Amino acid sequence: MSFTRKVILTLSTNPFVTRFVSKYGMKWGAARFVAGETMDETVTKVKELNAKGLVVTLDLLGESVTTRKEAEAATQAAIDSFEVIRKENLDSNVSVKLTQLGLDIDESFCLDQMDRIVAKARETDNFVRIDMEDSPRVDATIRIFDALFERVGKQHVGLVIQSYLYRSQEDVRKLGKKKANLRIVKGAYKEPKEVAYPDKKDVDRAYLELVEQHLKNGCYTAVATHDDAIINWTKQFVADHDIPRSQFEFQMLYGIAESLQLQLVREGYKVRVYTPYGKDWYPYFSRRIAERPANALFVLKSFFRK
Numbered sequence: 316m317s318f319t320r321k322v323i324l325t326l327s328t329n330p331f332v333t334r335f336v337s338k339y340g341m342k343w344g345a346a347r348f349v350a351g352e353t354m355d356e357t358v359t360k361v362k363e364l365n366a367k368g369l370v371v372t373l374d375l376l377g378e379s380v381t382t383r384k385e386a387e388a389a390t391q392a393a394i395d396s397f398e399v400i401r402k403e404n405l406d407s408n409v410s411v412k413l414t415q416l417g418l419d420i421d422e423s424f425c426l427d428q429m430d431r432i433v434a435k436a437r438e439t440d441n442f443v444r445i446d447m448e449d450s451p452r453v454d455a456t457i458r459i460f461d462a463l464f465e466r467v468g469k470q471h472v473g474l475v476i477q478s479y480l481y482r483s484q485e486d487v488r489k490l491g492k493k494k495a496n497l498r499i500v501k502g503a504y505k506e507p508k509e510v511a512y513p514d515k516k517d518v519d520r521a522y523l524e525l526v527e528q529h530l531k532n533g534c535y536t537a538v539a540t541h542d543d544a545i546i547n548w549t550k551q552f553v554a555d556h557d558i559p560r561s562q563f564e565f566q567m568l569y570g571i572a573e574s575l576q577l578q579l580v581r582e583g584y585k586v587r588v589y590t591p592y593g594k595d596w597y598p599y600f601s602r603r604i605a606e607r608p609a610n611a612l613f614v615l616k617s618f619f620r621k
């Protein structure tokens with residue numbers, strides 16, 4: 316992980332910085348990465364994306380809740396979002412973070428919340444993907460995924476695997492055995508070198524290996540990256556190995572690499588836009604700045620334009 320990225324991720328937990336940016340950030344720049352603070356604003360944005368041929372995964376912002384009440388509210392919001400998707404006829408599924416659903420409070424309580432969410436996903440013939448958070452939570456996240464998978468199968472629940480973790484090849488091997496639907500990402504958290512590759516080139520190499528491993532196992536794979544080299548490699552790999560387009564999709568974040576998203580749609584690939592919404596955008600926003608410090612310049616420019 317680069318020095319700048321470490322500094323930004325550390326600063327993002329500083330209480331003064333948090334208060335200051337939370338107050339002004341949406342106005343200055345977070346709106347670039349967040350579809351809206353309300354569901355109504357978000358539905359309008361999702362319809363615009365769908366009209367361009369992009370499909371969506373909706374993510375209610377929020378993580379690391381400390382009370383059951385907050386977790387239950389987030390569970391209800393996820394359930395409601397499936398209803399909105401059905402009612403508004405949106406081409407979208409849903410992504411969730413387990414720390415928003417009480418993982419840090421009690422694992423079995425969190426599983427109960429997820430049970431309700433996957434039941435709704437099944438009832439509305441839709442799909443929920445569990446985002447992957449920082450390394451101390453990976454084991455519990457996989458345990459919860461495994462339990463849900465037993466109940467509803469790969470059509471209604473999926474998981475994320477991060478290529479920066481040394482353990483991921485083994486995790487993908489195990490998950491591949493049951494044909495789990497996986498999103499492969501590089502990983503967005505500040506991790507120690509004991510668990511994650513410190514060098515970007517190793518993270519990128521591991522990414523390709525995981526995509527290859529999962530596709531060759533015949534499993535549905537979401538290739539979630541804005542990295543041109545990885546996207547081009549994937550296109551070549553699927554062509555060389557006759558992997559049907561119904562077995563994979565590209566995924567990118569709302570507001571990032573939009574012309575690349577549209578280019579891939581024009582080429583006939585499925586592209587899903589991870590679309591966050593809600594008021595609790597600060598931690599998500601900090602990770603986007605840390606990935607690309609140039610984004611901070613964009614935010615500062617918006618400030619001086621005011």
Ligand code: FAD
Pocket residue numbers: 445446447448475477500501502503504539540541542543566567568571572588589602603604606607610
């Ligand atoms: P990089 O090598 O970081 O970037 C490649 C190129 O993409 C850069 O040169 C730049 O042009 C562009 N780019 C990358 N990031 C930005 C940015 N913030 N702003 C502008 N341009 C940028 N991480 C998790 O840990 N858990 C998850 O569950 C998770 N889910 C994700 C879901 C989706 C759909 C995506 C796309 C990412 C997700 N991530 C998740 C984040 C991921 O781990 C990376 O941090 C993020 O995608 C940046 O890495 P990259 O693959 O784009 O490659």
